[in-house]
Amino acid sequence: MIKVLIVDDSKLIQEVLTSLLSMDKEIEIVDVAEDPFDAREKIKRHNPDVITLDVEMPKMDGLTFLENLMRLRPMPVVMISTLTQKGADTTLKALELGAVDFIPKPQVENIEKLMEMSSVVINKVKVAAKSKVIHHDEYHQVAKVKSYQRQARRLEDKVIAFGSSTGGVTVVNDILLALPEKIPAVIIAQHMPPEFTGSFARRLDNEVKHPVYEAENMQEVKSGAIYIAPGGKNLQLKKRAGSVRFNIFEDSNQFSFQPSVDVLLSSVAKLYNKNALGIMLTGMGRDGAEGMKEMRDSGACTLAQDERSSLIWGMPGAAVELDAVTKVLSPTKIVEHISYFIAEDKKLWN
Numbered sequence: 001m002i003k004v005l006i007v008d009d010s011k012l013i014q015e016v017l018t019s020l021l022s023m024d025k026e027i028e029i030v031d032v033a034e035d036p037f038d039a040r041e042k043i044k045r046h047n048p049d050v051i052t053l054d055v056e057m058p059k060m061d062g063l064t065f066l067e068n069l070m071r072l073r074p075m076p077v078v079m080i081s082t083l084t085q086k087g088a089d090t091t092l093k094a095l096e097l098g099a100v101d102f103i104p105k106p107q108v109e110n111i112e113k114l115m116e117m118s119s120v121v122i123n124k125v126k127v128a129a130k131s132k133v134i135h136h137d138e139y140h141q142v143a144k145v146k147s148y149q150r151q152a153r154r155l156e157d158k159v160i161a162f163g164s165s166t167g168g169v170t171v172v173n174d175i176l177l178a179l180p181e182k183i184p185a186v187i188i189a190q191h192m193p194p195e196f197t198g199s200f201a202r203r204l205d206n207e208v209k210h211p212v213y214e215a216e217n218m219q220e221v222k223s224g225a226i227y228i229a230p231g232g233k234n235l236q237l238k239k240r241a242g243s244v245r246f247n248i249f250e251d252s253n254q255f256s257f258q259p260s261v262d263v264l265l266s267s268v269a270k271l272y273n274k275n276a277l278g279i280m281l282t283g284m285g286r287d288g289a290e291g292m293k294e295m296r297d298s299g300a301c302t303l304a305q306d307e308r309s310s311l312i313w314g315m316p317g318a319a320v321e322l323d324a325v326t327k328v329l330s331p332t333k334i335v336e337h338i339s340y341f342i343a344e345d346k347k348l349w350n
Contacts, residue, residue, distance in 0.1 A: 001028045002129045005048040007039040007065075008032070008080060009057045013105065016114050017052060017080075017121075024122045034058075036065035043073070050128045052103065054080045055090050063093055070098040076128040080105050088199035095169040100128040100311060104193065127166065127284055131311050155223035158184035158275045159237075159244075160338065161268045163261030163292070165191040165283025167311025169200070171331050172281065176208045176226060178335045180342065183210060186226040187235070187268075189259040191283065194232035201228040217248040229259035236267035244271060257287050261315070265291025274299035277341045279334060280325070281305045283315035293324035301341055302326045303334055 004027055006017050014032045021027045030046040033039035035057050043051070055062035066077060079102040081091040091102045101124045106113040114121070160183070164172055168190055176186070192200060198214045204226065205212035213219075215227040215235055221244040229235035230248060238247045247267075250258065261280075265288055268276045278295040280288055282305055296302045304316035304325040319325050329337060 002026055002050060002126065003028050003030045003046060003048045004125060005030055005039065005042055005046060005051045006032045007034075007036070007051055007057070007062075008054040009034045010054070012111060013054065013080065016111060020115055020118050020121055021125060023118060024126075027122065027125060036060040036062070039065065043075075048075070050076045050078060050125050052078045052080055052125070053094075053099070054105075055082075055087070055094070063090065063097065066094055066097050066099060074098065074133045076100050076131050076133060078103060078124055078128050082107075088196045089203070091196065092169060092200055092203055096173065098134060098170075100124075100131050101166055127312065131167070134311060155182060155184045155342070158223075158277075158342070159221070159268055159272050160184055160186045160277045160279065160341070161264055161295075162186070162188040162190075162279045162281060163265060163283070163288035163315060164188065164281040165257070165261075165285065165287070165312075165315055167282035171305065171309075173204065173207065175331055175335055175338075176204060176210070176212075179208070179210065180339055181209070182224070183338075183342065184223045185221045186210075187215070187221070187229070187237075187264060188227065189229040189235065189261045189264045189288075191257050191259070191261075191287070192231045194230065197228050197231040204228070215246045215248065217246060219246050221245065229264065232258050234258050234260050234263040236263050237271050238267070239271060256285070261288030262291040266294050269294040269298040269300060272298075272300065274301075276300040277338065278302040279304075279338075280316045280319045282310035282312055284312050285314050286318035288315055289318040289322045289324055292319045293322050296324050296326065301337075303337055304328045305334065306330050 018029050031042045033042050053062050077099045079094045079099045081087045081102045082105050103121050201212050201214040210226050212226040233248050233250050236247050237244050278292050292302050302325050304319050306328050307313040309330050
């Protein structure tokens, strides 16, 4: 049984989550807590496998509690978040602090929508229970590696494409912070709802030295910039009038995740061949494995985050299983290999 503690000051949310999660025979709700101090005692008493945590609570806010928890007693946490601008910013901070995932909380008048998402909520809790608990001190450990300044080819001729999902927010942030001064275009498909990718791009833009944008349809892809695929839509690259531009579209029937990593990487393989670098980070499922295989078959370099540093080794593992990966590396080594790719120093890949 997966033992779950619900931490939320709303009696309604406590009842709805208890009812919803109890529908699965593998989940046991061991208790509910109305504030972080109550939660602390009940964590000691029940030793739960997963806790669901609201952000806005009395006595201590959820982020402060989460930071203390991940430092002193790391465990899988699923955040309960509102789909608002403030909720998105807070949730992204929670993911950076170590939360595994989040569940969108509708307004009280639309609370029945949470019950309609029962399978999604149950799955998120089950995935969290199986995820690797990473101690607070292990986050943000990507080193500032020495950059190789030599460029054998114009940066405009190259591209770096990332696929990322559960657990990827922190890793993406750390890798981007460590990038060299001069980079080709960097494009990231991070599994995230539409309300969150704009906030994600703005947070990154405030932290890293390169400009970060939420990609727009028909926007030209330029070196030196970082682009985040918009949530709820797919992003692919197309050649238009002599330049590479984004083609953004929706197709929820064909793709389980939007943005689809497979869609992005497949289009990169067709346009850039050996002048592309594909990187698969932590995440649940298999999205991106087929696209990364296309990249490798076209002559591109492909990297996957190693299992030890991945919160969930689903997506990287699937790519490795498909023989789509050139190297399996830690985030620090991924940063080094980005520099090697830019410098076209093949000797350093060995």
